[in-house]
Amino acid sequence: MSATTTPIRIPLASGQSVSGLLCTPESPSACFVFAHGAGAGMGHAFMASLANALAERGVATLRFQFPFMEEGSKRPDPPAVAQAAVRAAAAEAAQRLPGVPLFAGGKSFGGRMSSQAQAQGGIDGVRGLIFVGFPLHPSGKPATSRAEHLAQVSVPMLFLQGTRDALAELELIEQVTSGLGDRATLVVIDGADHAFHVLARSGRTDADVIAQLADECARWLAAH
Template identity: 60%
Template sequence: MADRRADIGAMALPPEAGGKSVSMLAVAPAHAHAAFVFAHGAGAGMTHPFMAAVADGLAARGIASLRYLFPYMERGSKRPDSPKIAQATVRAAVAEAARRWPDLPLFAGGKSFGGRMTSQAQALEPLAGVRGLVFLGFPLHMAGKPSIDRASHLSDVGVPMLFLQGTRDELAVPALLRPVVAGLVAATLHEIEHADHSFHVPVRSGRTDADVLGELLGVFAEWVEDRCAGTP
């Protein structure tokens, strides 16, 4: 895309996150009106095709993004970092985005694990400058083990939230997630029919993964625009 700039680099981490550095990838359109701090899921890093497609789609809609690796992914480990380390990494990424784009409204969140760690960080102490959180497949529970225990902190988030969820997501049974979101202040749930946790859809659905991505991006961008305009 000729109207955007991609910048690959390293992001320094504070002592509580290990004190080293992790890789990051910033994508900014020429005339951005918002920025999204975009954390990856537990099993795939920032360059996964889904992460790249979302970042490109957001750029096409005027939203810059900052992707980054959690320390365990930087090391090549398959075991996610502790919440303390992950949350400190989220804070470092938000600070980096604010430094890069001081005049842009900031949003944060991510895919699965990354979104959950972002929400935990925000619930413990507000992420400076962040106006809202966006979750792309919030992992409410482990596959096959329905529970709402992972939602206990969401009432402390304190900023608007958008949940983008597939109706076939095995990590967030709709019947459990719907009342959780309904009980939160300024939270929106958008369900994507037939999509699983990876936002894939079966052929029999009559839809394609590209259709799903387009729907996801459209809802995402509209929600961000509304928050920038002052909608709760």
């Protein structure tokens, strides 16, 4: 399916603006406001590959820069600043694609900031959240406190988690999603780490993983 990627500017409530990339297939079935992680921006190869794969499945994406990434800083924004950027990006997506079902979330930090925004007052128009590697805890420090706010999220949530993710021990992410009941769907990506890389000896490639992630997203989006 052919798609068009358009660079845009997204105005923030602070008066600043950030860069965005709107990838739109013909007659999109949904739009995913796709926030990046703490270590790389919206142009990272993983972000671009997954956005393209989703477009092939009829799903539009709006990638955007958090203010710290726009400014070239390595220090992630405070939660309130990041959450405001998520809300601004969602509002921009709704304006540019009126009537298209809207979902939010993202890779690691971006997903967690989206869930915090949804827990603290909500994101207008968003029907559900997608976490591409939810960062449940720091590496080597297993805990579930970072997920406590998810109890305040009322919309459906999709968790895409690798079995080798050092930031989300599988047993703990299973515990978290089970506790959320019917709101949460957990999809386990065998052999993938937090960056969704797989080892060569697995017999799979990173491209295979991207395709699986896109398939799982598209299937879940169609159901919601």
